[in-house]
Amino acid sequence: MDQTIDNDRILKINIEEEMKSSYIDYSMSVIVARALPDVRDGFKPVHRRILYGMMGIGNTSDKPHKKCARVVGEVLGKYHPHGDSSVYGALVRMGQEWNMRYTLVDGQGNFGSVDGDSPAAMRYTECRLSKMGEHIMDDLEKDTVDMDPNFDNTLLEPSVMPTKVPNLLVNGANGIAVGMATNMPTHNLGEVIDGCCAFIDNPEIDCEGLMQYIPGPDFPTGAYIYGLQGVKDAYETGRGRIVMRAKAEIEAGEQHDKIVVTEIPYGVNKADLVAYIADLATQHKIEGISNVNDESGRQGMRIVVDVKRDANANVILNKLFKMTALQSSFSVNNIALVPIPGTHGKMRPKLLSLRECIRYFIEHRHEVTIRRTKFDLKKAQERAHILEGLIIAVNNIDEVVHIIRQSATPTDAQRNLEKRFDLDELQSKAIVDMRLSQLTGLRVDQLHQEYDDLMKLIADLEEILNNPERCKQVMKEDLLEVKEKYGDERKTEIIPFDHEFNAEDFYPDDPVVITISHMGYIKRTPLSDFHAQSRGGLGAKGARHRDNDFTEYIYPATMHNTLLFFTQKGRCYWQKCYEIPEGDRNSKGRAIQNMLNIEPDDAINAVLRIKNFNDEEFLKSHYVMFATKQGIIKKTCLYDYRNVRAAGVRAININEGDQVVGVRLTNGHNEILLANRNGRAVRFNEDAVRTMGRVSTGVIGMRLDGGDDEVVGMVCVNDPQTETIMVVSENGYGKRSDIEDYRITNRGTKGVKTLAITEKTGRLVAIKVVTDENDLMIINKSGILIRLNVSEVRVMGRATQGVRLINLTKKNDTIASVCKVQKATEEELAEEQENQEAVENQETNNE
Secondary structure, three states: OOOOOOHHHOOOOOHHHHHHHHHHHHHHHHHHHHHOOEOOOOOOHHHHHHHHHHHHOOOOOOOOOEEHHHHHHHHHHHOOOOOHHHHHHHHHHOOOOOOOOOOOEEEEOOOOOOOOOOOOOOOOOEEEEOHHHHHOOOOHHHOOOOEEEOOOOOOEEEOOOOOOOOHHHHHOEEEEOOOOEEEEOOOOHHHHHHHHHHHHHOOOOOHHHHOOOOOOOOOOOOOEEEOOHHHHHHHHHOEEEEEEEOEEEEEOOOOOOEEEEEEOOOOOOHHHHHHHHHHHHHOOOOOOEEEEEEOOEOOEOOEEEEEOOOOOHHHHHHHHHHHOOOEEEEEEEOEEEEEOOOOOOOEEEEEOOHHHHHHHHHHHHHHHHHHHHHHHHHHHHHHHHHHHHHHHHHHOHHHHHHHHHHOOOHHHHHHHHHHHHOOOHHHHHHHHOOOHHHHOHHHHHHHHHHHHHHHHHHHHHHHHHHOHHHHHHHHHHHHHHHHHHHOOOOOOEEEOOOOOOOHHHHOOOOEEEEEEEOOOEEEEEEHHHOOOEOOOOOOEEOOOOOOOOOEEEEEEEEOOOEEEEEEOOOEEEEEEHHHOOEOOOOOOOEEHHHOOOOOOOOOEEEEEEEOOOOOHHHHHHOEEEEEEOOOEEEEEEHHHHOOOOOOOEEOOOOOOOOOEEEEEEEOOOOEEEEEEOOOEEEEEEHHHOOEOOOOOOOEEOOOOOOOOOOEEEEEEEOOOOOOEEEEEEOOOEEEEEEHHHOOEOOOOOOOEEOOOOOOOOOOEEEEEEEOOOEEEEEEEOOOEEEEEEHHHOOEOOOOOOOEEOOOOOOOOOOEEEEEEEEOOOHHHHHHHHHHHHHHHHHHHHHO
């Protein structure tokens, strides 16, 4: 046998071009015929075929349900040559009320759940069209849309539905094609129809105008939309991120509070959400949750989060919003298929704004209305034509009967009638086929009435075709009819202002202690971790530090305070208190250099706690007072520090060899006290220091003794009647003195004695202004910390040595830092008594 190859039948092609063209063909097939919805009716082909197939077998809302397998088989066999799972999945979704804002299929049986449960097999479930599903196909029989042949050219199917419902916006859509995807949210039917009517009245209306009618999506699961910026972006450009938040309330109980969630964001799986919250509580990623239950039932959704008795329910709720799907976002991507002008039914994908979605739908409704009107007009004219013949017949009935009786056949009778009365074939046939009952007087009157009504109908239909305003009116009437039947209240509440989460929402404004070590480690610790002891106690173990490190500064604050950090070199840095890493009183903390851009040879040595940092009036009426080791002071308006940059700003110009030792916030009329290491203090009015710019050096506040003498601290006096001056020496001695013991002088003097410095007391290390409502926290360089009640330290003369405040047990140990805080509660004192006994027992055992 001849094995020669016919070279004329082999075509050589470039494989690169073949792959490119084939992939483009495939991708366009997926885009147009499978994955993306049509802008006009909002359907992908599979949804359109399911509804048409259900209508074809009479599976309507007024008849009993049919097995879903029956519907799937109908659709597969006639219109959709793909897998049965794709058809059944689309069918089920159209019946799920948590996915569709308005269901188009009325399902019976297990259609899945909001918990992500799968629907039962199609042989078990039943379905029928919902009333709105039927409205999607209204007027389909009136040649309103083009009909395309099915896959085997044996049947016709609609290329698009003549829907009166703006389904693309109302029920949304999602799909993944090749190289593109769509994700459109659901909307409220009444609002969308109002927007459509507004567009019909004013085709030039812009997005902002449409948002007066369509303020935002309306999800079937309710919940909240937070902020309109994402909605506006989506409506104007076709893309946007809409923030959704669950509807949750805090129920107060006798034992503990409960967080009750009744509505969740669209698309969130409830079962997964509950399990994830439980995991967060179990793994201690969210503290304060004792239990999570899903109590949903016939009454609706109800997720209950039990809050521990000592936890803040508002804080936990905000953390749940931040860390779980209780707050989610919907990424809008309005891509749909739109008709290509000048082609017959060809489509292309396009990113659509809200106005374009409505415009394409209105153009579709206009075309459907015109085609329906032409169909109705043609039918009416045909019927009127027949009636004209019948009316001629009844007006001449005797002659008509005579002609028919004289005719040999019905055809002869028709021919004779046409010749006698100038009729056409249709009219003559209608006369021959007319029953004798139509010759009664009543039926004759009905013929005349029907003809008159038809004439009016024809005139109205012709006006619709010829008068654009009348056509618009009909379109609006159709839409408003749908709104009246199916319109309902909005489910999703819109919080119109753009509520960006304030980080303060996640933290209660509890008192804390900020500690900074000598080597630059910082942390915040709840004030409740430190408990008061009696004067002269041993103290409790403080932070664990590296060799030669110790806690140098202690500052009381609350979680919502703004902290202004001032360095020795005179720079200022800004930080929120809750941004400081938390640690217990034994932990080391975190290096400040990892948080603030501080120079390697610089260090924090003063901190201001500002509560009203966003209050411009407060900033302009308060001042920052600086004191340096060399006795220089400077006053600058707090407003000058409102815009602190990440790299910090210069807060004061420091002379060579000098450094900042104290910074205080004043109101412009306070009194200032400066103290030096040799135990002297100077008191003067703040008015004696003029306000200067941020980068100035300042003026002399206190004259020093020379040598290694230096200023150790500065205090600001607010109420001389209730406040007293507390001074502490390096060996643990201290005392309180009345402020009035310090006479007011001018700035720049040497001042008066505030503590009798001896070898036993050591030199002065701190000066504080205190009341009986304060506690004093003292920490030494070996890490031992004590918190004592100020009220236990009696008021003495300013020239005395004072009393022992802390017992320094280790050799060469000295006081490192002193801090003033609010007095401890009785519960804290009782708990500390137990801790103190444990510390003393441990000391005894060690000995």
